[in-house]
Amino acid sequence: MPSGFLPRRAKTFVGLDIGTSRIKMVELAVHPESVELVRAAVEPTPPESLVEGRIVNPAAVAGAIKRAIAAGKFRAGDVFAAVAGQGVVVRHAKFPNMPAEELRQAMQWEAQKYIPFPVEQATLDFTVLPTEGDQQTTEVMLVAAKSELIESHLQTMELAGLTPVAIDVQPFTMLRALRHKRPGVPESELRDDDAVTAYLDVGAGTTDIVIAKGELVKFTRIVPIGGAMFTKAIAERLGVGFDEAERIKIERSRLYRRGEEMDADDVPVSEAMSEVAASLALEIRRSIDYHDMQPVSASGGDVKSVILAGGGAALRGLDAYIGDEVGLPTEMSDPLKGIIVNPRIASKWDVQASSPMLAVGIGLALREVVD
Secondary structure (H helix, E strand, O other): OOOOOOOOOOEEEEEEEEOOOEEEEEEEEEOOOOEEEEEEEEEEOOOOOEEOOEEOOHHHHHHHHHHHHHHHOOOOOEEEEEEOOOOEEEEEEEEEOOOHHHHHHHHHHHHHHOOOOOHHHEEEEEEEOOOOOOOOEEEEEEEEEEHHHHHHHHHHHHHOOOEEEEEEEHHHHHHHHHOOOOOOOOHHHOOOOOOEEEEEEEOOOOEEEEEEEOOEEEEEEEEOOOHHHHHHHHHHHHOOOHHHHHHHHHHHOOOOOOOOOOOHHHHHHHHHHHHHHHHHHHHHHHHHHHHHHOOHHHHOOOOOEEEEEOHHHHOOOHHHHHHHHHOOOEEEOOOOOOEEEOHHHHOOOOHHHHHHHHHHHHHHHOHHHHO
16 A cells, blocks of 8 residues: 555664773664654673684673563664674775776785785675775775674674674764764764774774774774772772772772872872873874875874763763873864664663763764764
8 A cells, every 4th residue: 555644763873882890772763754762771791701803602691692682671683782892904005997896806815915814714795995096096994803803793792692683893884973963963064084083993802993984994093001990999099999099980080181180089080090191192192103204195194183982081081181192172072973873771870871881883884874
């Protein structure tokens, strides 16, 4: 029967972000003119279940995913997931102009030059980039992931009763969420396609640095400093256990800027965190400097701003501290920009305050919408 007079049913997409300390699931309903967050859940990741991005205890992680599914009342079994860690590489390479099939064959032969692990142990993909200037060569973005990372995620999702639609890589999912290119966001509020920006995903164990010009990834690096190091520093300074230090960090810690007067009660905790923050800021600055030293044809230009995401980015004062140390405008991300939050979720927890940790999950759920 004709359906033109019936309301169109929204399409729903589920993103699953399996992190070192937390599992995040989000479900987005995509309407013609808007996107709605209809379900969300965060569940602790079983300790020591991930090693360098690989799930080493699939059964335990699958159990945690099932708890997240129950808590968020998820119904869809189809999900988008991502791999991350040292086993994921994004590189740019140039080849002589050639037909697509020959280029694909050349990538298989030449990939080993660009990845730090045996190509036989990797799953490869590439995208041909727009040509700028030199018409004699083809620039491609090579993406490689250790096959064992992908296989461990597939096995875990199968144990959890989920059907993976696609396995993405984390740098692209973060960009997808933070560039705000989706229904519900006015064109005037989109990020400048010509601006070069450093996006930082501060996780529990690591910080992923992604530098991009518009939607094109130009540089990626993983720094082994994350939220857990701040917690450990507090625990050592105060002589308390890790769980108590984590509570203190979340409830009453604040990172002060250099030269800023501290409240007396905050001095021990802030000083402990400042040592970690200084190390993180140094690595960020080194990464940006390295990127900016590359030819403009490769870098896209100098980095102009920094955007923070991830659960570790919620540390009070971190954005201002990083901005001062790096010398660039720095702001917290808003992955929910333009996304309607279902009242059922909003009544249960402060999703807006937690939104930085949902960036990857939101980016995954937007995969079919933005790409």
